[in-house]
Amino acid sequence: MAKKDMDLAPSRREKKGFGQYVLGFFLLLYTLFCFLPFLLVVIAAFTDEQCLKDNGYSFFPKQLSFTGMGQVLKYGKQLGNSYAITILVTVVGTFLGLFIMSMFAFAISRKEFYLSKFLKVYLIIPMLFNGGTLAGYMIFTTVYNLKDNLILLILPLTVSTMNVIILRTYIANSIPEELMDAARIDGAGEYRTFFQIVLPLMKPSLAAVGFMMATAYWNDWQNAMLYIDTNSKKPLQLLLVNIQNNIQMLLNSHNIPSEVYAAMGNTLPERSATMATVLVVVGPIIIVYPFFQKYFVKGLTVGSVKG
Amino acid sequence: MTPKLFLQNTWKHRAHVVMALPAFLVLFFIMYVPMTGLILAFKTYKANMGIYASPWNGINNFKFLITSKDIFFRMTGNTLLYYAVFTILGTLLNVVLAIAIDQFVFKQAAKVMQTIMIIPVFISFAAVQFIVFAFLDRDTGLLNRLFNADSPIPFYAAQAKQYWPVILTIVKIWNSVGYGSVLYMSVLAGIDTEQYEAADIDGANKWQQIIHVTVPALYPMITVMLLLSVGGIMKSDTGIFYQVTRNTTGLWDTTQVIDSYILHSILNNPNYGFTAAASLFQSVVGLLMMLLANGLVRKLEPDNALF
Numbered sequence: 001m002a003k004k005d006m007d008l009a010p011s012r013r014e015k016k017g018f019g020q021y022v023l024g025f026f027l028l029l030y031t032l033f034c035f036l037p038f039l040l041v042v043i044a045a046f047t048d049e050q051c052l053k054d055n056g057y058s059f060f061p062k063q064l065s066f067t068g069m070g071q072v073l074k075y076g077k078q079l080g081n082s083y084a085i086t087i088l089v090t091v092v093g094t095f096l097g098l099f100i101m102s103m104f105a106f107a108i109s110r111k112e113f114y115l116s117k118f119l120k121v122y123l124i125i126p127m128l129f130n131g132g133t134l135a136g137y138m139i140f141t142t143v144y145n146l147k148d149n150l151i152l153l154i155l156p157l158t159v160s161t162m163n164v165i166i167l168r169t170y171i172a173n174s175i176p177e178e179l180m181d182a183a184r185i186d187g188a189g190e191y192r193t194f195f196q197i198v199l200p201l202m203k204p205s206l207a208a209v210g211f212m213m214a215t216a217y218w219n220d221w222q223n224a225m226l227y228i229d230t231n232s233k234k235p236l237q238l239l240l241v242n243i244q245n246n247i248q249m250l251l252n253s254h255n256i257p258s259e260v261y262a263a264m265g266n267t268l269p270e271r272s273a274t275m276a277t278v279l280v281v282v283g284p285i286i287i288v289y290p291f292f293q294k295y296f297v298k299g300l301t302v303g304s305v306k307g
Numbered sequence: 308m309t310p311k312l313f314l315q316n317t318w319k320h321r322a323h324v325v326m327a328l329p330a331f332l333v334l335f336f337i338m339y340v341p342m343t344g345l346i347l348a349f350k351t352y353k354a355n356m357g358i359y360a361s362p363w364n365g366i367n368n369f370k371f372l373i374t375s376k377d378i379f380f381r382m383t384g385n386t387l388l389y390y391a392v393f394t395i396l397g398t399l400l401n402v403v404l405a406i407a408i409d410q411f412v413f414k415q416a417a418k419v420m421q422t423i424m425i426i427p428v429f430i431s432f433a434a435v436q437f438i439v440f441a442f443l444d445r446d447t448g449l450l451n452r453l454f455n456a457d458s459p460i461p462f463y464a465a466q467a468k469q470y471w472p473v474i475l476t477i478v479k480i481w482n483s484v485g486y487g488s489v490l491y492m493s494v495l496a497g498i499d500t501e502q503y504e505a506a507d508i509d510g511a512n513k514w515q516q517i518i519h520v521t522v523p524a525l526y527p528m529i530t531v532m533l534l535l536s537v538g539g540i541m542k543s544d545t546g547i548f549y550q551v552t553r554n555t556t557g558l559w560d561t562t563q564v565i566d567s568y569i570l571h572s573i574l575n576n577p578n579y580g581f582t583a584a585a586s587l588f589q590s591v592v593g594l595l596m597m598l599l600a601n602g603l604v605r606k607l608e609p610d611n612a613l614f
Contacts, residue, residue: 016412019513023411030404031420034427034485037438040449044441056447104330107323114308114316119327124614126338128538129594132586133545133569135344136337138358138579143340159333165613190322219431222545226573240433241550271447278434285429290422297489 038286044275045069052271068272072280078231078239079280086235089153090217097158098210102202104159105167106194127161137226152227153235157216163209170205171198207295218285236281243274345590347583354577368584378568379585386564389548390540392472393479398533400484405491406521410513424485432546439478439551465557472561478551479544494528495521531611534604538597541589545570565589 036059044057048065055062072079108116108123131139136156141147175198183193221237228234234242317324343358348368350361372379404424411417430438442449443462451459460467462474498520506516548567552558563571565585572582605612 020412023407024413024416027407027411027417027420031423034424034481037442037481038426038430040441041438052447056444056452057441057449058452059449100329100333103326107320107327110320110323112316113320113323114313115320115324115327119331120614122331122334126334127613128597129342129590130338131341131344132590133566134573134579134582134586135347136341137573138344138347138583139341142354142357144336155333155337159330159337164330190320190326194326215429219429219433221431221433221550222570226570237431237433240431240437274437275441278437282430282434286426289426289429293422293425297493 038282041275041278041282045272045279046276047272049270049272057271065272068274069276069279071273072276076277078234079236079277081232082234082236082239085150085153085233086218086237089150089235090214093154093158093217094210094213096154097160097163097213098206101159101164101209102167102199102206103194105164105171106198108164109168109171123161123164133222133226140227147227148229148233149227150233153217153220153223156223157213157220163213166209167202167205170202174205175201204295207292208297211289211292211296215285240278240281243277345583345587347579348587350580350583352577352579352583364580368580369588371581372584372588381560382563382565382568382585385562386541386543386566389472389475389543389564392476394533394536396476396480397483397487398529400480401487402491402522402525402529404484405488405495405525406517408488409492409495409521410517421485421489425489426485427482428486430482432544432550435478435482435546436550436553439474440553443474463553463555463558465560468558468561471552471558475547475551475562479547482547490532491525491528494525498524527608527611531604531608534600534607535611535613537600538593540596541565541593543567 040057040059043059043061044052045068046064046066047058047061047068048063049067051061051063051065104119104123107113108119110116140152146152179197179201180193183197188196219237220235221241224235224238225241228238347358347361349363349365350358351364351367352358353361356362408417408421427435440448443451445451445459445461445463448459448462451462460470462470502520503516506520511519543564543566545564545566548562548564549570552562554567554571566589569582569586569589572578572585576582601613
């Protein structure tokens with residue numbers, strides 16, 4: 001089942017009748033429904049600010065301009081900074097999560113290991129019952145005193161029950177027990193068996209889970225909004241949250257020479273610059289995603305069946 | 308099993324204990340310790356005394372919660388209603404889209420369209436809200452400009468609150484249907500071609516084949532996905548309710564759910580005892596629903612039960 005992934009159904013009667021074109025038309029309509037809002041972001045990012053103010057957002061703007069995007073890229077010191085934070089959090093979080101979750105998954109997949117039964121229950125409980133946002137916020141900020149610490153952008157998303165289950169299922173279903181036994185007979189210890197035999201074979205499931213994790217990290221705005229105060233620690237999503245009220249925060253007035261500011265009539269290209277920022281924030285995920293599509297489709301499928 | 312045997316087994320598997328430890332600790336500090344924060348539901352929180360030393364106040368917080376009809380019943384009602392609409396409509400559209408793509412014989416085109424349909428799920432709601440704004444803004448919004456330039460609707464004000472359930476449903480569909488259909492497509496890809504051929508020989512047309520072969524093949528997956536989603540009945544995608552509405556006070560009547568209420572309270576209202584009561588209510592109902600859901604899945608599709 002998982003093998004076929006994107007190949008849809010096996011080709012049945014390949015009749016290209018009238019019905020197929022009607023079906024194609026509706027699919028195309030839905031595709032446009034999905035795509036047009038994103039296209040509007042791109043167009044608005046390159047629309048002249050005055051034109052946006054007078055005529056509103058449009059797919060066919062009367063005047064294009066690079067001012068908005070130019071402002072964002074040129075003076076957006078904060079943007080560069082936030083990019084660095086987001087990339088750091090995403091990379092560290094994803095790799096750390098994959099590493100410790102796959103070790104945990106490997107440990108609980110050992111049937112002859114008594115403690116694994118306890119560990120399985122221990123893993124499932126947080127999915128059934130957890131403190132929720134408030135209790136987490138209170139403990140993290142008043143007991144751990146980690147307010148404004150990047151750790152709070154990383155650890156809360158590092159280990160998830162569902163992801164461990166996906167990895168464990170993959171180990172149970174796709175990695176032959178005999179292979180591990182053979183390694184042990186050849187004198188490999190458990191660490192070596194895991195790192196040299198099991199981990200390399202887990203690649204497809206790691207790619208699937210890793211991509212889903214990376215997306216969750218990249219798009220996480222809530223933890224940033226709750227915990228991060230300092231400008232230098234703000235990730236991209238928090239920038240978007242803040243922009244709503246003041247684009248200055250992004251263009252950081254210290255970085256704009258006063259004469260430039262005056263030349264712009266003391267107004268910043270707010271609407272177009274905002275959309276330019278949105279584009280710069282969501283762009284990378286959308287560009288990278290098609291390359292991971294087949295993996296994460298596989299991951300979704302693997303996760304739906306318990307081993 | 309004697310304690311001695313258990314210890315021997317654990318010592319023998321010490322490598323597995325070490326490997327499970329990092330994820331064990333992350334779960335402990337990120338998921339388990341915060342559960343204790345829920346005792347705030349029975350306390351009057353005093354910042355200078357901390358969570359554990361703050362004075363108990365019995366069930367006062369819950370009394371307030373129940374008597375604050377407008378907040379408690381509003382957010383619980385909204386949470387359940389949006390859950391019902393999103394789940395029923397979402398599942399229906401997931402299935403329809405999966406079947407439509409599966410039936411489409413131009414496979415290359417189908418693949419490209421599907422790739423585009425999945426894109427919205429990767430755009431964070433912090434970014435989505437700017438797109439929605441571009442469509443709905445009173446002065447510059449695309450929809451107001453196109454359809455009622457003379458008397459634009461102020462969507463982000465209380466008098467437009469009746470539109471928001473529809474708006475949020477459309478945003479939710481846009482966001483998740485392309486992604487949600489992937490799982491059902493993988494089931495369709497696994498249907499034995501012979502079944503279609505047999506139906507064909509029996510004289511079934513395309514529609515009859517869909518109704519009698521395709522749809523029944525999806526029933527188990529639909530059942531499992533619906534039941535599992537029941538476990539999350541009290542949880543909402545905070546982003547859609549908090550970000551997309553810009554947390555506009557006037558819209559709360561029709562858009563505020565428990566999760567967005569809790570987030571708003573953490574950021575604006577230091578009455579943590581009250582919020583913790585709402586949070587505990589959410590967690591306990593969530594636990595019961597999760598147990599119920601898993602019990603049902605276990606009965607109907609034992610292979611798909613989570614535990």
